[in-house]
Amino acid sequence: MAEPAALECYRLHIIQPVTTAKDIALKLNISPSTVGRALSDDPRISAATRQRVMEAAVELGYVVNRAARMMRGVPSNLVGLVVPDIRNSFYYTIAHALSKCLEAEGYQLMLSETDDDRNAELRHLRELASANVAGIIIVASARPLPESARLLAATPHIQLLRRHQALGDQWFGIDDTAALEMATRHLVGLGHRNIAYIGGSPDLPTGMARLQGFRNALKGVGGARAHEEVGTPSSTQVGSDALARLLALPDPPTAMVLGSVPTTHGVLQACNDRGIRVPQDLSVVGFGDEPGFRWWGPGLTTLSLPVSELATASGLWFLQQLKSRAVAMTPHSAVSPVQLLVRGSTGPAPVALAAAPSRARPRQHAPQA
Numbered sequence: 001m002a003e004p005a006a007l008e009c010y011r012l013h014i015i016q017p018v019t020t021a022k023d024i025a026l027k028l029n030i031s032p033s034t035v036g037r038a039l040s041d042d043p044r045i046s047a048a049t050r051q052r053v054m055e056a057a058v059e060l061g062y063v064v065n066r067a068a069r070m071m072r073g074v075p076s077n078l079v080g081l082v083v084p085d086i087r088n089s090f091y092y093t094i095a096h097a098l099s100k101c102l103e104a105e106g107y108q109l110m111l112s113e114t115d116d117d118r119n120a121e122l123r124h125l126r127e128l129a130s131a132n133v134a135g136i137i138i139v140a141s142a143r144p145l146p147e148s149a150r151l152l153a154a155t156p157h158i159q160l161l162r163r164h165q166a167l168g169d170q171w172f173g174i175d176d177t178a179a180l181e182m183a184t185r186h187l188v189g190l191g192h193r194n195i196a197y198i199g200g201s202p203d204l205p206t207g208m209a210r211l212q213g214f215r216n217a218l219k220g221v222g223g224a225r226a227h228e229e230v231g232t233p234s235s236t237q238v239g240s241d242a243l244a245r246l247l248a249l250p251d252p253p254t255a256m257v258l259g260s261v262p263t264t265h266g267v268l269q270a271c272n273d274r275g276i277r278v279p280q281d282l283s284v285v286g287f288g289d290e291p292g293f294r295w296w297g298p299g300l301t302t303l304s305l306p307v308s309e310l311a312t313a314s315g316l317w318f319l320q321q322l323k324s325r326a327v328a329m330t331p332h333s334a335v336s337p338v339q340l341l342v343r344g345s346t347g348p349a350p351v352a353l354a355a356a357p358s359r360a361r362p363r364q365h366a367p368q369a
Helices: 005-014 021-028 032-039 047-060 066-071 089-103 118-130 146-153 176-189 205-218 236-247 261-274 291-295 307-324
Strands: 078-083 108-113 135-138 157-160 170-174 194-200 225-231 255-258 283-287 301-304 332-336 339-341
Touching: 021 032, 021 047, 032 047, 078 089, 078 118, 089 108, 089 307, 108 118, 118 146, 135 307, 157 307, 170 176, 170 307, 176 194, 176 205, 176 255, 176 283, 176 301, 176 339, 194 205, 194 236, 194 261, 205 225, 225 236, 236 255, 236 261, 255 261, 261 283, 307 332
Parallel strands: 078 108, 078 135, 135 157, 157 170, 170 332, 194 225, 194 255, 255 283, 283 301
Antiparallel strands: 301 339
């Protein structure tokens, strides 16, 4: 019985031999070494020959054997990006900006997601090292394993946002302490004294720095009452659960400042669900400036972070280091400025205490976050 055409095509496909440089050389009647040089853009090969080789490579379905190139000492064009959570707008914005920056110079980005798990982080770093990547850009976990530090020490790399001394002296980020201090002082200036902070774990460098900024802003403020809620920075549930606990207090806060993008999402959604009037019942300062934030309710007052610019600047600097082929990378630190965008979600402290959730009036005309 004859086999179905689709199955026959599949059988033919899987036994098709891999095209090599020798196949291209045979087709064009030139030497394999000439093909190799043409594919590597060797200036000794004429433009016409390079063009013929490239056309034949496309026609025959030739794919570069990276392992063979590495054995010949040809540098890799792969750069690893290691981040905690690609769902966070911080990280997908960074990935996009870096991809475009590196692509313009012939490099390709490889993305790894760790979920802030240091064991997963080590596995990804091992895989990237085994692929002989040209370099690694990392947003590290709270406590990277010693082997992770050793792997990074043997590979050109830079740190983004989070800074660990054990991982080297190349870092691009923001002044988290100054940013949260600025946001909290804005609420103090509006007369708020009972203020809450909801943010990431202080085990993370960024989490500790942001919490410190909140504390700094309330030092010496008469009558200040601070509430601190911290947890996993990538969880929206942290924000919504913390808001529920804070509003259940006998003397709930009249304002809050948030320390991560997912936390901001969680709080905004919970405010909608509970009918909390913003800013009448509660003033809110968010973190990050996603497009939807300006349309949420009265418009979200928030810390605007130059994420795309930071990623591009780090990528350009990293490319310069890779091209220099230096034995050790130059120590470098770069801090990008943060801007407080004041919109309608913050207002003067109410004379009366914030309404309890059970008595809060439903909000009118408030779109979902």
